[in-house]
Amino acid sequence: MPTAEKAALVAEIKDRFVAASGVIMADYRGLTVKQMQALRAKLREAGADLKVYKNTLTQIALRELALPSMDSLLEGPTVFVFATGDPVPAAKALADFAKEAKVLELKGGFVDGAVIGAEQVKALASLPSREVLVAQVMGLLVSPVRGFMSMCNAPASAFARVIKAVADQKEAA
Numbered sequence: 001m002p003t004a005e006k007a008a009l010v011a012e013i014k015d016r017f018v019a020a021s022g023v024i025m026a027d028y029r030g031l032t033v034k035q036m037q038a039l040r041a042k043l044r045e046a047g048a049d050l051k052v053y054k055n056t057l058t059q060i061a062l063r064e065l066a067l068p069s070m071d072s073l074l075e076g077p078t079v080f081v082f083a084t085g086d087p088v089p090a091a092k093a094l095a096d097f098a099k100e101a102k103v104l105e106l107k108g109g110f111v112d113g114a115v116i117g118a119e120q121v122k123a124l125a126s127l128p129s130r131e132v133l134v135a136q137v138m139g140l141l142v143s144p145v146r147g148f149m150s151m152c153n154a155p156a157s158a159f160a161r162v163i164k165a166v167a168d169q170k171e172a173a
Helices: 004-019 033-045 055-065 087-101 118-126 130-172
Strands: 022-027 048-052 079-083 105-111 114-117
Touching: 004 055, 004 079, 022 087, 033 048, 033 087, 048 087, 079 087, 087 105, 087 118, 105 118, 114 118
Parallel strands: none
Antiparallel strands: 022 079, 022 105, 048 079, 105 114
16 A cells, blocks of 8 residues: 555656656766765756656656656666756766766666667767757758859859959059
8 A cells, every 4th residue: 555655756756757858867876975966956057857766666657657668777776867948958967977977877768758778868968959959950951042042143243243354454454
């Protein structure tokens, strides 16, 4: 029989998974309290929140939400990083901290309805932010238009240069 406290925790976990755009999981064994505080601060700057839940309660919440099974990720001490906006900055902050701390081990995550592994989290961390990607795509979309406009202006520019050259020749003569 579940206690009211456990039922409330399961409900909290469910709410966090539903509200998050991405959830990254890591093994935090060996982190000191000071390192954990530094990690929380880095993640807050990246727009993410760090929480530690019992794996069994998380498994219950995931089953109730009918999400894919993440039992392989939920072994040992697990820290959950919930990203509410773009998950890339959170993944970057966590991956950078894992490189610094050397004891934090990325396990995987849940992004856009799919379970991802540790390597995919690292790949996600290597991506530019959403704003940069949108700017790059917009640049690619505008590039053909810019080329077309310069081609349209080329005859007029060439004609103006010819007129200037003729005027310079007549002036010199």
